[in-house]
Amino acid sequence: MGEKIIYLDREFREEFIDKIKSIAPNYTIKTDLTEEELPDVEISLGWNRNYQEKLLASDHLKWVQSISAGVDTLPLDKFAEKEILVSNGSGIHSESIAEHIMGIILGYSRGLFQAQRAQVAKKWLGSNVHYQPLENQKVLIIGTGKIGKMVAKKATGFDMECYGINTSGHPVDGFKQTYPLEELSEIVSEMTIVVNILPLTEETKGLFNGELFKKFNRQAVLINVGRGASLKTDELVVALNEGRLAFAALDVFEEEPLPYDSPLWEMDNVLLTSHIAGLTPDFQNKLMKIFLDNLQSYMTNHELKVNQVELNKGY
């Protein structure tokens, strides 16, 4: 006992380790922990489930820096109880996710996924593909945080009309109009592209369900890069088969990997991606920018400078 430990749940480049040491010279940095060291962890970058019980049993854990934007898999109640600070990785993946979303919108609108399927089947489609201009398409971006704003900016560059949804409906720059979450089912029918970026909370669990799909525009494309549990997969399959919406692109699932008996695999009005929307080769740089900023302020006054999670809200 007595050592103060900063635990990193993965390896980082030496330049970053050096910076951590210079900001927190009295701490020991570990990427593996022995049983004896577990109670001495004060700061955890990433959250290792194997250590969860012991870390929560100790009184020394003070701050958890999550690697992802969503913190729904963390024991937030416990953190709140013990007044452990939590910050998330919001912003790290924004650019990648915005590009993923725009890639889906453009790929669908130019028949590129259809073309890729036809190529595999050795079929020349001629002009027998679905195509539509982006101009004046109405896109509903559910979640108007960093990612949502970035999507709105890119989409506006293609002359799309961007509408937003957030909890209170407060206006956000770059959106033509914003609505509170509870108005989703009233306005969704006007939208031809619907993008879910919301974190998983009590309010968003099962949000995309059969009742909501009945309100969708039949030409609509649904993109889910938020959380799998926000969408009822079985009800989406039914809705797609009934033509209640035209296409769905899913990056997250209730169960991952997606089970091989899921009907989604064989549906040609679905594009499946394997939770890749946020992948970025620049991950270490971006995460460390957040972590080092927070480490500096934590060392100064035990506060976090950026990305602090409100534990009662869950994001």
Add this chain to the structure above:
Amino acid sequence: MGEKIIYLDREFREEFIDKIKSIAPNYTIKTDLTEEELPDVEISLGWNRNYQEKLLASDHLKWVQSISAGVDTLPLDKFAEKEILVSNGSGIHSESIAEHIMGIILGYSRGLFQAQRAQVAKKWLGSNVHYQPLENQKVLIIGTGKIGKMVAKKATGFDMECYGINTSGHPVDGFKQTYPLEELSEIVSEMTIVVNILPLTEETKGLFNGELFKKFNRQAVLINVGRGASLKTDELVVALNEGRLAFAALDVFEEEPLPYDSPLWEMDNVLLTSHIAGLTPDFQNKLMKIFLDNLQSYMTNHELKVNQVELNKGY
């Protein structure tokens, strides 16, 4: 004889026929021609090969409005000889083609085509996909006309660096730098995305060949939405197999439909589309905007207002 005919090679909506009639009240409008009527055609919208011989034999043909931007399939020599005016459809397809190109760049950069293939094969890729940020990628846009400029604008919205190639190397707004066509092989190695939008002329025939591919960056993506004959397919296949470039997206081919024995069909570093980049649901509106503008000026002073083709240049 004696009738003056405007021939339309396809049906147009009544609103447009009415406008043609109001601008050219002394002309008869036909979408089918009898043997007797062929010599009376003065204006041809579109070019019907079945009528070619008779139309060229007559002294009455004065103006051909092409439907596409490329006019390489038209008998330009004959038109020049007989001083027949030619205008092209440049601009009609610009938005669609720019969206197609951006769809390919984003789809490739976010692993979406790989994901579509994996889905068909019922394979969960996890994070085993190719991904790269668009920011700071160097894109070479070969052809800095309407389409090229639109691509540069969209690509700049993703913080890509846009370089251009045109015949003389003259500077163009929206491009960081432009080069003349003959410098292509010197600068291509610096580019990670290479887009061909050029028309087919003597200078561009076979431009993309084995020698040029040897200069490519091994990470590069080649997109051809120009003309099939600008690219030597066999040499591209060799270059891709040798890893001289990473990926090719082809919308046009030396022979269309692409023959079923082409090795391209089975290459997973290739995306094939069936000459669809320019498809637009707004085709009639956009073509008629050009044609009616030209019809007005043709009726006034036998000149064309927009999109006149320089017959000696071929575009």
